[in-house]
Amino acid sequence: MTDIHDLTRKLQRQSDSKIIMYVGDGLGGLPLEPGGKTELETASTPHLDELAKRSSLGRSIPVLPGIAPGSGPGHLGLFGYDPLKYDIGRGVLEALGIDFDLGPNDVAIRGNFCTIDGDGNISDRRAGRIGSDIGAKLCEKLDTIEIPGVEVFVHHVKEYRLVIVFRQEGLGGDVDDTDPQRTGVPPLAPHGNDEASAKTAEVCAEFLRQAAEVLKDDAPANLLTMRGIAKMPPIPRFEEVYGTKAAAIAVYPMYRGLARLVGMDILDAGQTLDDQMACLEKHWNDYDFFFVHFKYTDSTGEDGNFDAKVQRTEELDSAIPKMNALKPDVLIVTGDHSTPAKMKAHSGHAVPTLLASDICRFDGSQTFGESACRVGELGQFEAKYLMLYALAHAGRLEKYGA
Amino acid sequence: MTDIHDLTRKLQRQSDSKIIMYVGDGLGGLPLEPGGKTELETASTPHLDELAKRSSLGRSIPVLPGIAPGSGPGHLGLFGYDPLKYDIGRGVLEALGIDFDLGPNDVAIRGNFCTIDGDGNISDRRAGRIGSDIGAKLCEKLDTIEIPGVEVFVHHVKEYRLVIVFRQEGLGGDVDDTDPQRTGVPPLAPHGNDEASAKTAEVCAEFLRQAAEVLKDDAPANLLTMRGIAKMPPIPRFEEVYGTKAAAIAVYPMYRGLARLVGMDILDAGQTLDDQMACLEKHWNDYDFFFVHFKYTDSTGEDGNFDAKVQRTEELDSAIPKMNALKPDVLIVTGDHSTPAKMKAHSGHAVPTLLASDICRFDGSQTFGESACRVGELGQFEAKYLMLYALAHAGRLEKYGA
Numbered sequence: 001m002t003d004i005h006d007l008t009r010k011l012q013r014q015s016d017s018k019i020i021m022y023v024g025d026g027l028g029g030l031p032l033e034p035g036g037k038t039e040l041e042t043a044s045t046p047h048l049d050e051l052a053k054r055s056s057l058g059r060s061i062p063v064l065p066g067i068a069p070g071s072g073p074g075h076l077g078l079f080g081y082d083p084l085k086y087d088i089g090r091g092v093l094e095a096l097g098i099d100f101d102l103g104p105n106d107v108a109i110r111g112n113f114c115t116i117d118g119d120g121n122i123s124d125r126r127a128g129r130i131g132s133d134i135g136a137k138l139c140e141k142l143d144t145i146e147i148p149g150v151e152v153f154v155h156h157v158k159e160y161r162l163v164i165v166f167r168q169e170g171l172g173g174d175v176d177d178t179d180p181q182r183t184g185v186p187p188l189a190p191h192g193n194d195e196a197s198a199k200t201a202e203v204c205a206e207f208l209r210q211a212a213e214v215l216k217d218d219a220p221a222n223l224l225t226m227r228g229i230a231k232m233p234p235i236p237r238f239e240e241v242y243g244t245k246a247a248a249i250a251v252y253p254m255y256r257g258l259a260r261l262v263g264m265d266i267l268d269a270g271q272t273l274d275d276q277m278a279c280l281e282k283h284w285n286d287y288d289f290f291f292v293h294f295k296y297t298d299s300t301g302e303d304g305n306f307d308a309k310v311q312r313t314e315e316l317d318s319a320i321p322k323m324n325a326l327k328p329d330v331l332i333v334t335g336d337h338s339t340p341a342k343m344k345a346h347s348g349h350a351v352p353t354l355l356a357s358d359i360c361r362f363d364g365s366q367t368f369g370e371s372a373c374r375v376g377e378l379g380q381f382e383a384k385y386l387m388l389y390a391l392a393h394a395g396r397l398e399k400y401g402a
Numbered sequence: 403m404t405d406i407h408d409l410t411r412k413l414q415r416q417s418d419s420k421i422i423m424y425v426g427d428g429l430g431g432l433p434l435e436p437g438g439k440t441e442l443e444t445a446s447t448p449h450l451d452e453l454a455k456r457s458s459l460g461r462s463i464p465v466l467p468g469i470a471p472g473s474g475p476g477h478l479g480l481f482g483y484d485p486l487k488y489d490i491g492r493g494v495l496e497a498l499g500i501d502f503d504l505g506p507n508d509v510a511i512r513g514n515f516c517t518i519d520g521d522g523n524i525s526d527r528r529a530g531r532i533g534s535d536i537g538a539k540l541c542e543k544l545d546t547i548e549i550p551g552v553e554v555f556v557h558h559v560k561e562y563r564l565v566i567v568f569r570q571e572g573l574g575g576d577v578d579d580t581d582p583q584r585t586g587v588p589p590l591a592p593h594g595n596d597e598a599s600a601k602t603a604e605v606c607a608e609f610l611r612q613a614a615e616v617l618k619d620d621a622p623a624n625l626l627t628m629r630g631i632a633k634m635p636p637i638p639r640f641e642e643v644y645g646t647k648a649a650a651i652a653v654y655p656m657y658r659g660l661a662r663l664v665g666m667d668i669l670d671a672g673q674t675l676d677d678q679m680a681c682l683e684k685h686w687n688d689y690d691f692f693f694v695h696f697k698y699t700d701s702t703g704e705d706g707n708f709d710a711k712v713q714r715t716e717e718l719d720s721a722i723p724k725m726n727a728l729k730p731d732v733l734i735v736t737g738d739h740s741t742p743a744k745m746k747a748h749s750g751h752a753v754p755t756l757l758a759s760d761i762c763r764f765d766g767s768q769t770f771g772e773s774a775c776r777v778g779e780l781g782q783f784e785a786k787y788l789m790l791y792a793l794a795h796a797g798r799l800e801k802y803g804a
Contacts, residue, residue, distance in 0.1 A: 347794075
């Protein structure tokens with residue numbers, strides 16, 4: 001199997017064209033009853049429908065048929081990186097999500113404060129869901145831990161969640177979680193699955209030994225578990241593989257982190273969709289490719305709130321005129337996966353996708369929704385190929401072969 | 403490319419959900435004339451049509467576009483095993499089909515009794531299609547053959563067909579057929595294509611030498627040819643890769659053999675579809691996954707009998723209410739390949755597929771047929787991915803990545 005990027009490196013063509021990839025997180029949905037409409041089909045989306053009339057529609061398979069992806073693989077696919085090839089550990093995602101500048105010698109870990117009882121067993125895996133103010137203070141205490149030869153960083157994320165980074169050459173990134181996933185038992189000892197990771201496991205064990213001392217009077221948060229212990233995989237940069245200067249406009253840190261992982265510049269997106277559009281306008285002349293992320297189609301789906309997801313989809317729609325006004329050569333609207341309110345979770349259903357460009361083949365669609373996308377021009381494709389569609393429709397790919 | 407089973411091993415989720423995969427052998431068809439209907443579309447299938455209204459439809463490519471598979475690769479694909487990776491020899495299929503318990507040191511061979519004339523040439527490749535009573539007796543005689551260091555098993559299959567198994571460590575499985583595929587010439591000498599298979603070829607030659615002696619007075623069945631000389635490939639077990647306890651309910655030995663090959667339990671299916679449904683009901687609480695096989699959509703197609711295939715398709719339909727009554731979480735109806743009556747053969751056309759589940763995305767289908775499947779929600783997919791769809795819709799897969 002040819003690597004997609006071997007191909008795009010070879011076929012890059014210089015162009016002044018501009019691409020917007022507008023991602024409604026968890027965009028795809030399900031009807032509540034047979035014969036019913038999905039969230040996207042229920043929503044009033046006049047701008048997207050108008051766009052659909054001069055677009056090619058289709059649907060993407062985030063990973064493989066049926067497979068529900070997390071945010072990491074979901075977005076890597078959209079960016080054209082095979083999510084089965086590039087495996088991003090949870091710790092790396094968390095670190096990227098708080099704007100931590102991870103380097104190649106860093107091992108990133110997601111930590112969860114937990115409660116340890118008198119017998120050394122975990123009695124609460126989330127330390128009574130302590131508030132963010134307490135969590136932040138405890139992280140400051142943990143950040144004083146010193147391990148010879150290792151740079152240690154401790155950053156608070158939210159409530160009981162934190163990120164720990166160990167920086168030292170030669171540390172491996174394949175260490176099992178210490179969270180036993182249940183209460184009434186002690187945390188697991190860190191275990192490395194290769195020689196370099198055994199070194200990491202020793203560092204983890206030493207950190208946890210000191211942490212128990214530092215936190216001994218801080219019940220319910222008197223210890224922590226470690227999860228998703230991982231290093232950043234070597235991943236080629238977006239600009240190198242596609243020849244486009246790319247920027248991310250995302251409100252939530254996780255998505256900024258994913259964009260940073262592939263080498264996009266991170267712009268100040270503000271807090272609202274209006275802020276994001278202002279940012280897009282401001283930087284329009286500075287980049288070739290813009291990744292614009294909208295979170296709330298996912299979070300409402302995760303909440304199982306069909307009506308709220310409908311409403312958020314209408315909000316997603318409302319930004320289209322501002323993007324159109326910039327006259328992008330390619331405007332893509334898609335999702336990183338489906339999050340049907342009916343399932344309250346990410347799902348493996350195909351993701352509705354729209355691509356508007358002057359050279360797209362119109363497919364007669366009158367609306368943007370799962371049903372229209374099912375018979376659209378782009379067909380059903382693995383998400384990792386979406387960037388090829390984007391570049392091709394932006395005139396940014398040479399012919400392959402003579 | 404990631405192996406599908408590396409992924410399913412990692413993503414397995416425990417669940418009480420139950421899956422039925424109901425396979426109409428050779429289900430896909432062709433209209434006799436342009437503008438006409440296929441066998442499936444011609445048949446009156448009220449239960450399947452009703453099911454289609456609350457299903458996702460699609461079509462599977464058994465191997466690669468256009469490739470017509472035999473029963474082996476056709477079923478391996480449905481079970482989620484890449485048929486291009488797992489190559490099952492004909493001898494192995496025949497042995498599995500008579501419930502022979504093949505081991506890793508066994509070489510299995512399909513034998514055909516034939517007639518040799520006075521010049522040593524084959525005059526009839528099927529020995530005048532001798533009756534099963536005669537074939538069985540001749541196999542008993544052949545079973546007395548002894549080869550030093552090798553365990554020899556000879557089993558009758560049907561009429562002029564038999565299975566021979568040689569058991570010895572170090573025998574290879576890559577030996578050419580001795581059947582020259584025409585009359586008026588002598589059988590070919592066994593030829594092994596590697597060192598281990600050269601040893602097997604010697605064993606074959608010795609067996610054939612003794613067989614000529616044993617059968618010398620048994621014309622028209624005075625010799626045999628050997629085909630599909632092969633060993634069982636190492637293949638991971640269904641339960642190990644998917645975490646489901648699986649059973650096969652198949653009337654024909656070949657399909658029981660294929661299910662046994664991937665480690666399914668083989669239930670007593672009886673002789674009729676009613677028997678099979680009784681078996682399904684009886685064992686409903688014992689398994690998570692049921693493979694139910696219906697042969698006659700294929701055999702009538704092979705006969706070139708369009709009307710008979712229509713009638714058998716209606717019989718296939720008649721079992722749906724009994725399956726529905728068990729309330730499976732996922733009910734899949736599909737075929738291992740197409741067998742259009744018009745072609746009297748397996749073909750490479752896409753195979754109509756239906757998946758009913760509470761979390762399938764309905765696609766507005768009103769009937770189950772090739773045309774409806776062409777625009778269905780599952781799209782067009784390689785058969786090896788069908789198990790991912792099945793597991794996902796049964797809630798048996800965790801999310802991939804964070």
